[in-house]
Amino acid sequence: xxxxxxxxxxxxxxxxxxxxxxxxxxxxxxxxxxxxxxxxxxxxxxxxxxxxxxxxxxxxxxxxxxxxxxxxxxxxxxxxxxxxxxxxxxxxxxxxxxxxxxxxxxxxxxxxxxxxxxxxxxxx
Amino acid sequence: xxxxxxxxxxxxxxxxxxxxxxxxxxxxxxxxxxxxxxxxxxxxxxxxxxxxxxxxxxxxxxxxxxxxxxxxxxxxxxxxxxxxxxxxxxxxxxxxxxxxxxxxxxxxxxxxxxxxxxxxxxxxxxxxxxxxxxxxxxxxxxxxxxxxxxxxxxxxxxxxxxxxxxxxxxxxxxxxxxxxxxxxxxxxxxxxxxxxxxxxxxxxxxxxxxxxxxxxxxxxxxxxxxxxxxxxxxxxxxxxxxxxx
Numbered sequence: 328x329x330x331x332x333x334x335x336x337x338x339x340x341x342x343x344x345x346x347x348x349x350x351x352x353x354x355x356x357x358x359x360x361x362x363x364x365x366x367x368x369x370x371x372x373x374x375x376x377x378x379x380x381x382x383x384x385x386x387x388x389x390x391x392x393x394x395x396x397x398x399x400x401x402x403x404x405x406x407x408x409x410x411x412x413x414x415x416x417x418x419x420x421x422x423x424x425x426x427x428x429x430x431x432x433x434x435x436x437x438x439x440x441x442x443x444x445x446x447x448x449x450x451x
Numbered sequence: 452x453x454x455x456x457x458x459x460x461x462x463x464x465x466x467x468x469x470x471x472x473x474x475x476x477x478x479x480x481x482x483x484x485x486x487x488x489x490x491x492x493x494x495x496x497x498x499x500x501x502x503x504x505x506x507x508x509x510x511x512x513x514x515x516x517x518x519x520x521x522x523x524x525x526x527x528x529x530x531x532x533x534x535x536x537x538x539x540x541x542x543x544x545x546x547x548x549x550x551x552x553x554x555x556x557x558x559x560x561x562x563x564x565x566x567x568x569x570x571x572x573x574x575x576x577x578x579x580x581x582x583x584x585x586x587x588x589x590x591x592x593x594x595x596x597x598x599x600x601x602x603x604x605x606x607x608x609x610x611x612x613x614x615x616x617x618x619x620x621x622x623x624x625x626x627x628x629x630x631x632x633x634x635x636x637x638x639x640x641x642x643x644x645x646x647x648x649x650x651x652x653x654x655x656x657x658x659x660x661x662x663x664x665x666x667x668x669x670x671x672x673x674x675x676x677x678x679x680x681x682x683x684x685x686x687x688x689x690x691x692x693x694x695x696x
Contacts, residue, residue: 334462338469347474354478361475364468371461382460389464393471 356397359414363392366418369425376432509682516549516680545604548613548681552604556641556676557648559593559658561585563634564666585634585666587620590627592657593638594618600647602640604678608632611681628683644672
């Protein structure tokens, strides 16, 4: 449970320390990549609850999604089409769906545990 | 702790996302500095650099003057005629403000009427802050009143007032001898203390007008006032001595 959170914190710290210089015009594409990364992370968490977790799918999904999202946004800009909006929409919707799933699952688990505990108290 | 098979991959993904997120945040944060702000920063840096340069030049003028003094004194030593010339030179130097002087005199301290502005604002929110500041014209009039009172040397916030000194408004500051000054303004004057004070306290005088208007102003009489020299240099591009016929 704590290992992924530790990973996130270390990542944030390293990002803060490295201070990678990125030209302002590419910041937009990088933002899309961040969105894709978050989407992958939440997708991974959801798949854990669904008991369908697959490391290969998660990792390949993360890399291809971030890269492709940034590339497509760039391509869209070159073509004069706001393709990045599509990416924001797609990732955004999925992010919220996954979040909702995770929330529901956690809630269900919690209430089940409580019911079990109550039953135990009554039974004893 | 037993690692479940999902923990490491997820940690890796979150790790990368964290790096990306931080980089983007930093870039966007740095972008907050708009071109106008950047220009401002550059200008401020430029002004500071030039002020430093100015200070250095003033220091070098000072040292040159000291060495020039030495040469003149060594030249004139022992010769009556040149001693006389030296005396005249010293007098002229004092007059032109290029030498430090001391003597009895007064100190006039002027400050913006902040209290008055606050009171006026509480009564009328449209009160103009400009009406409660010390302006360049106030300083000019007071300098002239001091001259009327027989002041032999005057300085404002350590800036010696010479025959060619300018006193003018540059936005939020008053500039004297091309140096920006900020309130409170401390005017030192060497001369007959009571005479200068009486001119200043005259009913029609600028000092009295400021005092009546509620500005925090005051006059202090001192037995010894030290007034530093003018740090700039005199340059004559147009005027030259008229040749004797």
